[in-house]
Amino acid sequence: MTPDPAIEARGVRRVFESRKGFLFTEKSRTEALRGVDLRVEPGEIFGLLGPNGAGKTTFTKILSTLLLPTSGEARVLGIDVARNPQAVRPRIGLVLGGERGLYNRISARENLRYFADLFGLPPALRDRRIQEVLDRVGLTEAADRRVEEYSRGMKQKLHLARGILHRPELLFLDEPTIGLDPKSARETRKLIRSLVSDGVTIFLTTHYMFEAEELCQRLAILSKGQIVARDTVAGLRRLVGGDTTVEVEAYGFEDAEIERLRHLPGVGRILSEEFGPRLRLTLRSSSSELTAGAVRSALGTAHPDLMVRERRTVLEDVYLDLVEEEAA
């Protein structure tokens, strides 16, 4: 028997209807998710990327039983989240993060103790487990201070600690490193990796491409409520036309010049972007023969102000390509 996928979403749609204006007479309707299909296997770290308002939090909340889909089906650990949220809850952890969501007037330890009881951690295990997660996120020293004295990053760590307190099989992390300084963010990523080696499946959302690239085996990119790409990091890079990126910048280019660039080795797509009077062309190529030198010689000496930069395609590029293509 093959194990159930950790997450399986089919055609998940979510519409928000809200009222606003004077006496709430105006109705507004937002379609946050427009039919999302997704499958996450047990034991992997899956990343969901997308710009602000793409629907990442909405999707995370649906999977973690805080929101019902308007239509479609979502199964978590083989259980339909809309039909049987109660069976899903003890087996998953959710970290929404942010400044809110904690009892600020009491200590971190007391916050954890409260939620440990609500999650049904046996009393014999409870205090030991609380200490364990405090150590793990690095909050032991501050554990008995009131949360209102915490910095944003410390609160984020406490959110994380609460998420893993009951040892969930599947952990949802909505932007886990937001508000953390580089060192804490790195520690958090390390923690996430260590959870995976314990066998936890992780579903995370992020704005940071490098974070997704560093952590995730597979990624999906969400844009305006739809998945626009879904692949491994390498696969996504191929999707947008290769490993090499060359950026060319000058005060405008002739059509003929762009045509010449298009015929350089391996060039797939050329994106153009204006910076004031200057124009930047971004070339993606699957071939390592595309070098800054090759681009310079293709353009000749027409541009005394020419700037050429060659680099590896990073996920950031892939992401921008996909999201921008979607936007156009």
Added chain:
Amino acid sequence: MNVPATPLTISRFRSTAASVRLSVLQFVADPQWLIPSMIAPIIFGIVAYQLVLGSGPYFVVYAILGAGMMSMWGQTLYGSGWATGQDRVFGTLEPTLQAPTPYVYVVLGRILWNVVSGLVGGAIVYVVVVAESGQIPAVVNPLLFVVLFLFVMVTLASVGVILSAFYVYTRFAGFIQNIGEFAFYVGTGCMFPVIFLPWWTNPVSLVFPPTWALDALRYGSIPGYQGFAWGFGWDLVGAVATMTVYLVLAGLVFHRVERHVLEVGTLGDY
């Protein structure tokens, strides 16, 4: 998968106890609570005593009842719904509902705590009025008085449970509670016996369990009290009956309300 499975056992008792504990910790952490729980009863006691001074042989009992109800009412009923409103403000409603414990046990814990702090308020009023009047009030049956006092609180708590559900349902609950507060306070006879209100308001008053319980309390503690014509015994029956309806309703409503907020997606609103 090699996650060492933790045997999670959701215990209603432990969840309720955790909620009581949280309430106590938050109370201790925040000195502003001293005002409604300690200072207000003292003021209520002083004012009520002055108001009823010399009005008949049982004015001391009237003062205790009036002021006691006032402080208990605020603590028990208002506090219960309000705590859920606070969960919205803190953003803790989402993680709390995401936990496997049904939210109603969290509410139950808060109500238990509110009943205790309401009782403390009642006791303070008692001490203040006794000190001021220099006499131990002539209560028909002190034991019955205490039991009925507790009973009133329980009926108030039953309304509190419904109110909490309302706070989960919408973030506008606080607004609506503030409007309805005074009507409820007068309508249930917290301030003065319902019998003094226009007759046509009585059917509305009788919908609320505390109305019956308060009338019973007055019958039980003030000799010659003229309340509802059906008297003490039926007051008790009415209180228990309406309260049962409330609790059954709460059981049904909570489940639906939790579902409803997942549908409309307003759990995070504040």
